[in-house]
Amino acid sequence: MAVETSSATPSPIKTVVVLVQENRSFDHMLGWFKTINPEIGGVTGSESNPISTSDPNSTQITFKDTAGYVDPDPDHSFQAIYEQVSGKTWDTNNPDPNPEIKMNGFVQNAERTTPGLSETVMNGFKPEAVPVFKQLVTEFAVCDRWFASLPASTQPNRLYVHSATSHGAMSNNTQQLIEGFPQKTIFESLEENGYSFGIYYQSFPSTLFYRKLRHLKYVDNFHQYDLSFKRHCKDGKLPNYVVIEPRYFDILTAAANDDHPSHDVSEGQKLVKEIYEALRSSPQWNEILFLVIYDEHGGFYDHVPTPTGVPSPDDIVGPEPYNFKFDRLGCRVPAIMVSPWIEPETGKSGCKIMICCL
Numbered sequence: 001m002a003v004e005t006s007s008a009t010p011s012p013i014k015t016v017v018v019l020v021q022e023n024r025s026f027d028h029m030l031g032w033f034k035t036i037n038p039e040i041g042g043v044t045g046s047e048s049n050p051i052s053t054s055d056p057n058s059t060q061i062t063f064k065d066t067a068g069y070v071d072p073d074p075d076h077s078f079q080a081i082y083e084q085v086s087g088k089t090w091d092t093n094n095p096d097p098n099p100e101i102k103m104n105g106f107v108q109n110a111e112r113t114t115p116g117l118s119e120t121v122m123n124g125f126k127p128e129a130v131p132v133f134k135q136l137v138t139e140f141a142v143c144d145r146w147f148a149s150l151p152a153s154t155q156p157n158r159l160y161v162h163s164a165t166s167h168g169a170m171s172n173n174t175q176q177l178i179e180g181f182p183q184k185t186i187f188e189s190l191e192e193n194g195y196s197f198g199i200y201y202q203s204f205p206s207t208l209f210y211r212k213l214r215h216l217k218y219v220d221n222f223h224q225y226d227l228s229f230k231r232h233c234k235d236g237k238l239p240n241y242v243v244i245e246p247r248y249f250d251i252l253t254a255a256a257n258d259d260h261p262s263h264d265v266s267e268g269q270k271l272v273k274e275i276y277e278a279l280r281s282s283p284q285w286n287e288i289l290f291l292v293i294y295d296e297h298g299g300f301y302d303h304v305p306t307p308t309g310v311p312s313p314d315d316i317v318g319p320e321p322y323n324f325k326f327d328r329l330g331c332r333v334p335a336i337m338v339s340p341w342i343e344p345e346t347g348k349s350g351c352k353i354m355i356c357c358l
Contacts, residue, residue, distance in 0.1 A: 012286065012287060012341055013287060013288070013289045013339065013341065014240060014284070014287035014288075015238050015239070015240055015241075015242060015284055015287055015288045015289070016240070016242065016288075016289050016291065017238070017242040017244065017275070017279060017288060017289070017290045017291065018161070018241075018242065018243050018244070018291050018293070019244045019246065019271075019272065019275060019290075019291070019292050019293070020158060020161055020243075020245075020293055020295055021246060021259040021260075021268055021292065021293070021294045021295070021334075022154060022246075022248075022258045022259050022260035022294060022295055022296075022298070023073070023076065023154065023259065023260045023261060023294065023295070023296060023297070023298025023299075023300075024259055024265075024294050024297065024298050024300060024333065024334060025297035025298065025300040025301060025302040025331050025332060025333060025334075026041075026042075026144065026146070026297075026302050026304070026331075026332035026334050027042065027043050027047075027063065027124055027300070027301055027302045027303055027332070028067060028123070028124045028125070028297075028298075028300035028301065028302070029124070029125060029130065029133065029265075029294075029334045030042060030124075030133065030137070030142060030144075030334050031043040031063070031124045031302075031303075032065050032124050032125065032126050032127060033127050033133075033134070033137055033142065035126075035127065036127055036134070036137075036138070037137075040137075040142060040144055041144035041145070041304065042144070043063055043124065043303060045062070045063065045064075045065070046062075047062070047301070047303045048060040048061060048062045048063065048122075049061055049103075049104050049105070049106050049107035049108070049118075049122060049301065050104065050107060050108065051107055051108060051111060051118070052108060053087035053088070053102075053104055053105055053108050061107045061118050061119070061122045062122065063122045063123070063124065063301060063303075064122065064123045064124070065123070065124055065125070065126050066123055067120075067123040067124050067125045067129070068129075069262070069264060070120055070261040070262055071261060071262035072114060072117070072261070072262070073260070073261040073262060073298070073299070074110060074113070074117060074120065074121050074261070074298060074299025074300060075109060075110075075113045075299050076153055076154075076296060076297065076298050076299040077152070077153055077171065078090075078151060078153070078170050078171065078322055078324070080109050080113070080299060081151040081152065081297075081299075081330065082099065082151065083105040083108065083109040084103075084105045084106045084109050084299065084301075084331075085099075085101050085102070085103055085105065085151065085305070085331065086099035086100060086101060086102060086105060087102050087104040087105035087108065088105070092321045095321065095322070095323075097323065097324070098308065101305040101306055101308060102305075103301075103302065103303055103304070103305055103306075106121050106122065106299075106300075106301040107121065107122060109299075110122075110299070121299060121300055121301050122301050123301075125265070130265060130269055131269065132269040132270075132272050132273045132276075133269070133272070133334075133336065136272070136276070136292075136336050136338055137336060138344065139338075139344050140336065140337060140339065140342045140344065141336065141337040141338075141342045142334075142335070142336050142337075143335035143336070143337065144332070145304075145332070146293065146332065146333055146334075146335035147306060147307060147329040147330055147331065147332050147333065148294075148295065148296040148297060148329060148330025148331055148333050149161075149166070149329065149330065150166065150170070150324075150326055150328070150329065150330055151306065151328055151329070151330040151331070152166075152169075152170045152171060152296070152324075152330065153170075153171055153172055154172060154260075154295055154296060155169065155171075155172045155173075155177060155206070155209065156169045156170055156171065156172075157295040157296045158206055158209075159181060159183075159210075161293075161295070162185045162186045162187065162207065162210070162243070163181075163183045163184065163185040163186065163210065164313050165183050165313040165314050165316070165326075166181075166326075167181045167182065167183045167314070167316060168316040168317070168318055168319065169181070169318075170318045170319065170322060170324055177209050179211070180208070180209060180210065180211030180214060181210055181211055182211050182212070183210070183314075184212075185210050186241065187207075187210070187212075187213060187218075187221075188212060190240065190241055195239075195240040195241065196239035196240045196241070197221055197239050197240065197241040197242070197243070198221055198222075198223055198232075198238070198239040198241075198242055198243070199213075199221055199222050199243045199245065200223045200224075200225040200228060200229045200242065200243070200244050200245065201222065201223070201224065201225060201245040202224075202225045202226065202245060202246060202247040202248075202257075203245070203247050203248050203249055203251070204248065205222060205245050206245060206248070207243060207245065221239075225244065225245070229244070229275075229278060230278045233278040233279060233281065233282040233284070234278075234281070234282065236283040236284050238282065238284055238288075244275060246258035246259075246268070246271060247271075248260070250263075255267045257270065257271040259294070260298070261298065272292055275290065276290065276338060279338075285340060286340055288339060288340075289337065289338070289339045289341075290337070290338040290339065291335070291336070291337055291338075292334070292335070292336045292338070293333060293334065293335045293336075294333035294334050294335075295333070296330050296331070296333060297330060297331035297332070297333055302331045302332045304332050306328060306329050306330060306331055306332075307328070307329045308328045308329075309327060309328075310326075310327055310328065310329055311327070312325055312326045312327055313326065
């Protein structure tokens, strides 16, 4: 019997490292990077939203480049996102599950939540304000078509990252999180196919919201970040799939570094730099892909329409009163890919653009 051989070149990537930060849109964090590379699908400064979508003469709030410390946290519930992307308020008595996506309701929603908050929502960071991202985007790759998995809050989107479904969850339901979610995850798939994984946590590991990861057999897959990550990098002992969980809360000795408002993004920049430098100095560096993404947009403006008509992962319908069919994605979020196998563009472009989608 003849043996058929593949002409495909084996991937040089043996270890994928994933850091999922929190609650920032693409335009908010990386939109102004278009000023250093016009190929990036960012902002020009002409983008705006009306204070009232129903008033054709409404004052427009223009997107600015003066983002800084954010407090309070913009609304990013399902209802708020519905208004942000469609310009219409959610009507429980007469719901429209498939609104026209106009990306024109961010200001209206912000002003209803907190007067004056629209100035925060319609604002982004200059590249110089997030210097670690500026360096990585220049040297490696930025994905400008990476969308949150669904138009909802943090935990449903984080569940999608490692299992491709929220199992019907559309909000941070405390009881469901305590009970744990039953779906199969990438971790079991890796194990079934002979690959290793490790979760490096700084506070509570949110991956434990997957019920199956609570089994005792996985206890050795969890590592305290400060004690283990740099050592494993140095010793060349990183597993095939590495999940780094940021510090979600301030503690007495250290500030939160997950970028969730009102946490300072400078702490997140320090974390990304620390991870990158540890990976870069590892003997495994030539086999590594480091992916920095965000779970959802956090209520911040983005100008690219959210995709509709996407296939449901499991045909589960969300709870009343929304009955969401998981057929729309959330807003764009930042995504940066780092690897020695990603060559920077030369000349004016400054970086390579990769089109990706969750």
